[in-house]
Amino acid sequence: MSQLLPKLPENAEDDHLPLRDFERIASLIGTEIGIKLPAAKRLMIEGRLRKRVRALGLASLEHYSAHLFKNDGLRAEWPHLINAVTTNKTDFFREPEHFEILERNMVPALLEMRRAETKPLLKVWSAASSTGAEAYTIAMVLADLAAQRHDFHFAILGTDISTAVLAEGERAVYPADLIAPVPPAKAQRYLMHARKPGARPEVRIVPELRRLVHFARLNLMDKSYPFDRDVDVIFLRNVLIYFDKADQEKVILRLVDHLRPGGYLVLGHSESMIGTAVTMRQVAPAVFQKA
Structure with a gap:
């Protein structure tokens, strides 16, 4: 019998990345695309990655991290991870x-x-x-x-x-x-x-x-x-x-x-x-x- 995924937290904001997983994602992003993700960005990144958790049908951010690093999901997920963590503020005629x-x-x-x-x-x-x-x-x-x-x-x-x-x-x-x-x-x-x-x-x-x-x-x-x-x-x-x-x-x-x-x-x-x-x-x- 396949193992059932744990129940999603009733309040999504109670779902957090373990510190070691955030640091691993931050290190990967910093090395590969140069963007630094200090600890102060952790809550923001968690909020963005919860959308990917839902899209992939995973149980939690911890399961998302396992999907990336333990279950060979990183290659397919990489473009989505980049889209999630990059900040894209832009305006017409900014600094005119x-x-x-x-x-x-x-x-x-x-x-x-x-x-x-x-x-x-x-x-x-x-x-x-x-x-x-x-x-x-x-x-x-x-x-x-x-x-x-x-x-x-x-x-x-x-x-x-x-x-x-x-x-x-x-x-x-x-x-x-x-x-x-x-x-x-x-x-x-x-x-x-x-x-x-x-x-x-x-x-x-x-x-x-x-x-x-x-x-x-x-x-x-x-x-x-x-x-x-x-x-x-x-x-x-x-x-x-x-x-x-x-x-x-x-x-x-x-x-x-x-x-x-x-x-x-x-x-x-x-x-x-x-x-x-x-x-x-x-x-x-x-x-x-x-x-």
């Missing part, structure tokens, strides 16, 4: 001064360096794209600028380690309240509203913009990145804060290697280049230019 600098300074400077080319292709990489709000914000800014100047075209790559958020980016459907920061003129041009909005109104990015933004999975801890090495601008904002100093430096060095000479790296305002071995010229707060 960066997009103003992109429009007023970066693009004109990049085009001046390539003035011998006829309508050059500008490549922009959102290296921690989450659900795509940053990538589509960049697309809105560049689409408006390209329509004014008529002297360049562009392509945008969004990468993230979470397959769940990448799928959301490709779908490009967002809650209507999330697009509140989008300027009205851009909202009118680049957002579509449902003819019959539901209880939770949503909008979708117009197809002309979706065609210019592509998404791919990437672990920033990988030793190399399978992407072009003539990128004009890389946005890597508000993700390095989850890495230790050594991993921050490795990630920045790898990304800078993908920038063309004169290209730009944009970090979050809470982040810094201090302590890295990267020699770049700071041109604005959290904006750096490759020599």
Whole structure:
């Protein structure tokens, strides 16, 4: 007779990961994807993993840990574990001064360096794209600028380690309240509203913009990145804060290697280049230019 699973706790919040299991998961996440999970994150991680416990029909978080490490479930569960533990906060036009600098300074400077080319292709990489709000914000800014100047075209790559958020980016459907920061003129041009909005109104990015933004999975801890090495601008904002100093430096060095000479790296305002071995010229707060 097969052994019955223990009864689920009557109150899910009474179900906790044993400390040794949390530490094992935290060590795995830190080693494989660079994100540090201190003890203070334990309750948050437990809350997120309870959804996986239910989805797999397991009895408890302790059984989930056994599924990962004792029952050879880690390989199949790995993408779901990453989706559960990664934080994916994103907004349209977050830290808006960066997009103003992109429009007023970066693009004109990049085009001046390539003035011998006829309508050059500008490549922009959102290296921690989450659900795509940053990538589509960049697309809105560049689409408006390209329509004014008529002297360049562009392509945008969004990468993230979470397959769940990448799928959301490709779908490009967002809650209507999330697009509140989008300027009205851009909202009118680049957002579509449902003819019959539901209880939770949503909008979708117009197809002309979706065609210019592509998404791919990437672990920033990988030793190399399978992407072009003539990128004009890389946005890597508000993700390095989850890495230790050594991993921050490795990630920045790898990304800078993908920038063309004169290209730009944009970090979050809470982040810094201090302590890295990267020699770049700071041109604005959290904006750096490759020599």
